[in-house]
Amino acid sequence: MNIRAVAAVLAAAVAMPLGAAQATDLEVTHWWTSGGEAAAVGEFAKAFNATGNKWVDGAIAGSGGTARPIMISRITGGDPMGATQFNHGRQAEELVQEGLMRDFTDLAQQQKWAEIVKPTSLLKSCTFEGKIYCVPINIHSWQWLWLSNEAFTKVGVAVPKNWDEFVAAAPALQKAGLVPLAIGGQPWQVNNLFSVLVISIGGKDLYQKVYADKDAAVAGGPEIAKIFKAADDARRMSKGSNVQDWNQATNMVITGKAGGQIMGDWAQGEFQLAGKKAGVDYSCLPGLGLNEVLTTGGDAIYFPLLEDEAKSKAQEVLASTLLDPKTQVAFNLKKGSLPVRGDVDLEAANDCMRKGLDILAKGNVTTSTDQLISQDTQKQLEDLMAQFFASPSMTPEAAQKRFAEVIASAD
């Protein structure tokens, strides 16, 4: 009798929390499919499963360009997933306007997101007409030059300290049969590379004038002409890359077949997965070693408006899990990105991440192009840059003329 009662109480104690949490399947779609990314997203899944719910992984291969159309058509077509990744910024703008996304303002106030999320621009990008629609989960910056120490040792040149030294070292690398600058064939890679050149060589003001103010006169002016000259250098240095995906290009740097790559900090995840050490096997130059300014774009999780109450409840659980300090550290260490909250301890952070954190602490940050210009403009710039980098016969002057035209009609 007594034992039975105890057993019943125990059973109830076990059953209660489960019942309250109501194990719900929640599908989360994202495009984190490279080795380092998949390892990172596994941390989210683990943390979410620990709350008694079930993370149903909806990975879509082929980077954001391929994944976003699928996600959007699922949401607009009436088959929404539980949650989905977008880069915070303007990618989901119209979905929010149409009322297809869930408003998380209450939860955000309750958990004081406004205080914990740093820099504040991240939460601002999630805000539309005063309401919060997404959870920022990491900070990604584009302005990194990754260098293979092995490649430079092989040709007997000191590892460059900035972009100019790198350009000067290029002929030596080429002579040894190496590709100085690895660039994948996907259009977004060259487009972002160009924006990195703008901010790193031209400075923060120039970047703001072009991408934020959309000043066509500046875009056609002598300052941008200098950037196109640098892009011309990059084009020459990238000859012979012959790869498509960014991680294939990163792999060329990892294996010492290429001197370097300009890629966002997610490339670091690949170096880590390959067991390479920052400062020993590879070097990183934020802001190309010239202007240490980082753009703070990144990923955010958006939640489509669902009718199912259990799933809506699970969405809230997921939202708080994503911002949990422990999850933030675990995820970002594997991803190579920086956490969105300033109050977490990144003991295990390596050389490069510390450099990034320092710049962040100094406040040398600005908004990313994803937050500044629409997808339509972004695509037009991608087309232009893809053409410029693939056709050696296209002069920098001709490309700049078209660049100015796109910026003039940008929104």
Next chain:
Amino acid sequence: MTLPISISAAQGAQVKRPSRYLRNLNSKIASIPMVLTAVVVFLGGTIWTILYSFTNSRLLPRLSFVGIDQYERLWSTARWMVSIQNLATYGILSLIFSLTIGFLLAALMDQKIRFENTFRTIFLYPFALSFIVTGLVWQWILNPEFGVQAVVRSMGWTSFAFDPLYDSDIVIYGILIAALWQGTGLVMCLMLAGLRGIDEDIWKASRVDGIPMWRTYIFIVIPMMRPVFVTTLVIIASGIVRIYDLVVAQTSGGPGIASDVPAKYVYDYMFFAQNLGQGFAASTMMLLTVAIIVVPWAYLEFGGRKRG
């Protein structure tokens, strides 16, 4: 009007004054779903697309009209011009080559050779593969580090260079090669069927007259095969306009935008750039291109029969 009247005159003996609309009622009822599909899905979809191509719809369709802005932008876009040029180059060459090669293969096959079945299977086999598979296979074959170039170089000719997929100027020919490899077998089979349909007596007669074989082919056999050529032409032409998956699999439009085609432009702008209006304008232009080619042809082909 001569055609329906002559038919009803023939049937008039059995049925008195049949209403043209009630004849074959069962089959008409049975075809209602198909008619509805055609009208609602094809016609309705087409009209909807054309209508929204005059709006500034972005991610979601909205009815706020902007006149012909989308078309103006389209025709001033470098990428669209490149894709139109590519389609023209690819279309003309693929039409010429697949017809010529297909016919030549069929003519050779028709010489009562041994193992004809085996050869026919080999030539037709690529057609069983999808464009995606074809594209990937040829991407590997044409890859300078693993494919043809590497093989020739390993045989000693180290300066040999053949990498069409990485050269903006000739990339479209790399795609053309793959398309021909895939499609020529089908053309060959159609032609072979046409050749087999030619009466043996014609060959005998021409031999008696001492006409050389090539002249018989060009002046007698080919004119007799007109229906086969028309069918083949329609099949090839429809394949040309909808070319998309082969490009995506082989180059994804690269290097840069050098191997872009209209269908890819439409897809990219509708979904990647989240600019439906622009995508609709481009797809309307594609429809217009097809209409310009098909309408005169259909008029000649089907309009002529009524007169005869």
